[in-house]
Amino acid sequence: MSGTDKTKNQVLGPAPIAVLVQPQLGENIGTAARAMANFGLHDMRLVEPRDGWPNEKAVAASSGAHWILDRATVYSTLADALSDVNHVYATTARPRGMIKEVITPEQAGHDMRARIERGGKVAMLFGRERWGLSNDEVSMADVIVTAPVNPAFASINIAQAVLLMGYEWFKDQAETLGQQTPELAALDGPGLQTPDTRPATKEEFNGFIGHLEHELDIAGFFKTAAKKPGMLRNIRNLFARASLTEQEVKSLRGIVSSLTRAHEKRKEEREAKAIEP
Amino acid sequence: MSGTDKTKNQVLGPAPIAVLVQPQLGENIGTAARAMANFGLHDMRLVEPRDGWPNEKAVAASSGAHWILDRATVYSTLADALSDVNHVYATTARPRGMIKEVITPEQAGHDMRARIERGGKVAMLFGRERWGLSNDEVSMADVIVTAPVNPAFASINIAQAVLLMGYEWFKDQAETLGQQTPELAALDGPGLQTPDTRPATKEEFNGFIGHLEHELDIAGFFKTAAKKPGMLRNIRNLFARASLTEQEVKSLRGIVSSLTRAHEKRKEEREAKAIEP
Numbered sequence: 001m002s003g004t005d006k007t008k009n010q011v012l013g014p015a016p017i018a019v020l021v022q023p024q025l026g027e028n029i030g031t032a033a034r035a036m037a038n039f040g041l042h043d044m045r046l047v048e049p050r051d052g053w054p055n056e057k058a059v060a061a062s063s064g065a066h067w068i069l070d071r072a073t074v075y076s077t078l079a080d081a082l083s084d085v086n087h088v089y090a091t092t093a094r095p096r097g098m099i100k101e102v103i104t105p106e107q108a109g110h111d112m113r114a115r116i117e118r119g120g121k122v123a124m125l126f127g128r129e130r131w132g133l134s135n136d137e138v139s140m141a142d143v144i145v146t147a148p149v150n151p152a153f154a155s156i157n158i159a160q161a162v163l164l165m166g167y168e169w170f171k172d173q174a175e176t177l178g179q180q181t182p183e184l185a186a187l188d189g190p191g192l193q194t195p196d197t198r199p200a201t202k203e204e205f206n207g208f209i210g211h212l213e214h215e216l217d218i219a220g221f222f223k224t225a226a227k228k229p230g231m232l233r234n235i236r237n238l239f240a241r242a243s244l245t246e247q248e249v250k251s252l253r254g255i256v257s258s259l260t261r262a263h264e265k266r267k268e269e270r271e272a273k274a275i276e277p
Numbered sequence: 278m279s280g281t282d283k284t285k286n287q288v289l290g291p292a293p294i295a296v297l298v299q300p301q302l303g304e305n306i307g308t309a310a311r312a313m314a315n316f317g318l319h320d321m322r323l324v325e326p327r328d329g330w331p332n333e334k335a336v337a338a339s340s341g342a343h344w345i346l347d348r349a350t351v352y353s354t355l356a357d358a359l360s361d362v363n364h365v366y367a368t369t370a371r372p373r374g375m376i377k378e379v380i381t382p383e384q385a386g387h388d389m390r391a392r393i394e395r396g397g398k399v400a401m402l403f404g405r406e407r408w409g410l411s412n413d414e415v416s417m418a419d420v421i422v423t424a425p426v427n428p429a430f431a432s433i434n435i436a437q438a439v440l441l442m443g444y445e446w447f448k449d450q451a452e453t454l455g456q457q458t459p460e461l462a463a464l465d466g467p468g469l470q471t472p473d474t475r476p477a478t479k480e481e482f483n484g485f486i487g488h489l490e491h492e493l494d495i496a497g498f499f500k501t502a503a504k505k506p507g508m509l510r511n512i513r514n515l516f517a518r519a520s521l522t523e524q525e526v527k528s529l530r531g532i533v534s535s536l537t538r539a540h541e542k543r544k545e546e547r548e549a550k551a552i553e554p
Binding site: 010031034035037038039040063064065099104106147148149150152153154155156157159160163164167170171174212215216218219220221231234235238239241242243244248251252254255256258259260261262263264265 | 287381426427436447493511528535538539540541
């Protein structure tokens with residue numbers, strides 16, 4: 001399928017962000033950029049690329065999608081890469097034993113389109129070549145995306161995963177220009193009925209989780225240090241599923257603060273009663 | 278997207294044939310084989326591969342999809358490669374000025390599935406890296422398949438084209454067999470991975486909300502009686518969206534209990550410090 005019309009300018013409209021977590025080979029970063037270009041994606045974010053950045057092998061493998069590599073940004077943590085993002089899709093083929101919504105690339109395409117049209121920023125996570133994303137990284141996403149593949153040969157190259165996600169996103173645009181499909185309407189669930197607020201950014205979300213973790217540490221909620229990471233991941237997944245708005249994150253922080261002060265109120269009441277004649 | 282289960286045997290059921298016309302690089306033949314394996318394709322036919330056959334670079338690039346390369350067959354003409362085929366799909370991104378039906382990969386997926394179920398043999402044509410298929414080669418196909426791509430960057434690598442076609446074919450199978458349950462489930466509600474637990478009952482959910490409300494009442498969270506119903510509704514909605522499991526409801530109750538006792542822990546620590554010499 002060749003046939004690029006080089007005279008056409010690249011249009012950098014709102015599109016999903018592609019986040020590559022610890023990519024190992026420059027070639028794969030380059031072919032991922034090419035796949036992004038095929039489907040109008042342009043915001044590439046790299047978390048700790050193994051061989052540093054910029055990378056000449058990436059440029060050579062990008063088949064001319066240099067504007068994506070030129071604009072790519074590098075982060076030292078996944079949390080930093082997602083700080084301004086509202087909704088995150090983790091691509092994975094492995095079952096994770098996590099209580100998190102699992103959708104297909106096609107559904108992700110619809111969902112990303114709808115969220116971007118409402119002004120949201122969405123990002124897709126792609127794991128390292130050798131072993132994909134860690135459970136902690138997956139827990140930072142709102143939803144898992146798993147493509148239907150041959151279970152006896154499920155390993156998809158990063159660029160191929162980027163291609164499938166970009167394809168489904170682009171295809172959805174091509175299909176829905178002008179009209180909204182019933183599937184799209186059905187998928188517009190969380191976050192739609194929030195006229196007075198906006199989806200929380202990951203920075204706001206992580207701020208709440210950090211606040212809760214701090215208070216639970218003080219309260220001795222995590223029985224042992226060994227159990228804490230798994231327990232915290234479950235808590236993160238639970239709240240991530242709710243697709244919180246900025247206002248709801250504030251409310252939850254208010255709830256945590258209130259509960260930690262509940263004891264004071266109880267004490268005041270007891271003392272007030274004790275004083276009564 | 279890693280996660281191949283190597284213990285599963287490859288099933289070589291009826292599937293579309295992939296015909297690569299004068300492929301130039303062994304690497305591309307190998308990555309095309311890998312893409313075929315991802316979607317249960319197994320019949321690869323090569324017309325005049327530039328560097329001969331077999332090709333070690335193809336094996337190296339196939340990431341273990343060796344059974345496809347081992348069984349690949351080589352032909353000196355496209356006509357020979359298609360002699361036993363009933364219906365042929367030519368993949369191309371360029372306008373051809375030909376009076377021939379043009380369909381999308383998705384439509385091709387449906388169409389191939391239907392023809393194979395009726396006992397037909399179908400083949401997909403992929404052109405050479407540098408300039409795709411000739412008009413004569415396209416004319417040997419029954420239909421042209423063109424993927425929706427960024428018109429300003431339309432050149433797709435052979436393996437990527439094989440991937441998209443294989444994906445749409447496999448996806449169509451998964452839908453037909455009802456295997457892709459998350460896809461169907463998500464149209465009614467979120468498709469959740471729920472290991473070792475079950476969705477919470479409404480009784481359990483309401484028990485948690487009641488518990489939280491009680492503690493928030495004590496903590497003075499609801500500033501006024503007039504504001505309380507609306508605030509409580511928002512809290513209920515937020516947690517309802519998470520589709521909690523029974524285990525998560527228990528965890529949330531544990532969190533509420535812990536937080537309300539956090540003050541005691543703090544006080545203990547202060548007192549312990551005060552006693553230190």
